Amino acid sequence: MDRLQAMTAFVRVVDTGSFSAAARRIGVGQPAISKTIAQLEDRLQVRLLIRSTHGLTPTDAGIRFYERAKLAIHEADEAELQAKGAGAGLAGCLRVCAATTFARIMVLPHLPQFMARHPDLEVDVILDDRVIDLVSEGIDVALRMGELADSSAIARKIATGRRSVIATPAYLEEHGVPQVPADLAAHQALVYTQLGNSWTFHRQGTEASVAVAGRVRFTAAEGIRAAVKADMGLAVTSDWMFWPELQSGEVLRVLEDWKLPELELWAVFPTGRLASAKARAFADFVQRIVG
Incomplete structure (x- = not known):
């Protein structure tokens, strides 16, 4: 049994939640995946998955093995890329996390370009504010946008965006256009709780x-x-959150x-x-499209 292939099979089973989906992802038959997982459990002398009518659930040992296996696969992929040189294409699975509204407006419309450039790459997009x-x-x-909560995080600034006060033409026609910041106190403000009301x-x-x-407050940009x-x-x-509407004139900047x-x-x-x-x-790609 090839240890790296067995790890890859196990990780795919956990990621997809079933032997059949993992088999389709890898491109082999379901019996081969089932056999590989059984051999892996025999080798480790520990149960990695609990099988039930509701699906597959990793055991505590399975969760620990999954985390280490993903890291091992990642390091193996990186070793191959380094050996092949900078000209090698990207392959495998890339897991990306981004705020829902920002990704939907600024990133996802351009994602086909990134995928076309790297045809052997799979991308899991996790949308979470x-x-x-x-x-x-x-x-x-x-x-991530704004100040980083963890100062020890490994991070690279890839863009700086403008913030604006915005509203629709219909709202401004009815309530007037503020001329100085103090005028905002007389307006109905839509408060994003992450920014506060000051x-x-x-x-x-x-x-x-x-x-x-403001009578209405929101915890997510979609509500705003x-x-x-x-x-x-x-x-x-941020202008990113209303980029299409600012271009079309559906919303306007004031002040x-x-x-x-x-x-x-x-x-x-x-x-x-x-x-x-x-x-x-991927970071370079996002920097090009929003920078």
């Missing part, structure tokens, strides 16, 4: 902070987008001569190992 643990989730690279502006050395009032487009109020947001703090976009890699060639290539 939360900061998840990259190692335990097997993430190769995460796209907005600070700068213009030619002058700073103005405004505590805005829906509320703005429904003419419910003003919002402070353009007042500046808000810019938003940094980071490519974050798992702590404890070098960023893979696949992860670096």
Whole structure:
């Protein structure tokens, strides 16, 4: 039994949740996958999977083996790429994590270009607005915005985005266009809980902070987008979050001569190992399309 092939089979079974799906992913028959897992359990003298009518569930030993096996496969892939040289194409599976709205608007429309450039590469895209643990989730690279909560994270800044106060023409026609930051206190603000309800502006050395009032607060950018487009109020947001609507005129910037703090976009890699060639290539790709 080839140990690396057995590890790959086991990882695919856990990732897909079934022998048949893993077999399709690898390109072999289901009996071959079942036999490989049985041989692996015999070799290790431990049960790795619990089989039931509800599917396959890794045991505690299986979870520990899965995490180590993924790392071993990753290191083997990197060793091959290094041996083949920079001209080698990328292959295997790349797991990417990004905030839902940012990925949907700024990254996913361009993903076919990246896939076409690397035809032997598979990409798992995990859309999650939360900061998840990259190692335990097997993430190769995460796209994160704003200040990084973990100062020890292995990260690379790949872009800086503009923040603006935006609203629809219909809202502004009904409620008026604010001329200075203080005017925002009289408007209905759509508050993104991650930013809070205090907005600070700068213009030619002058700073103005405004505590805005809003009857509706949101924990996710999708809520802000829906509320703005429904003419419910003003919002402070990155231009990335409303890129199509800003281009079409469906939403407008106000207070353009007042500046808000810019938003940094980071490519974050798992702590404890070098960023893979696949992860670096994806970070470079995102930097080109949003930078």
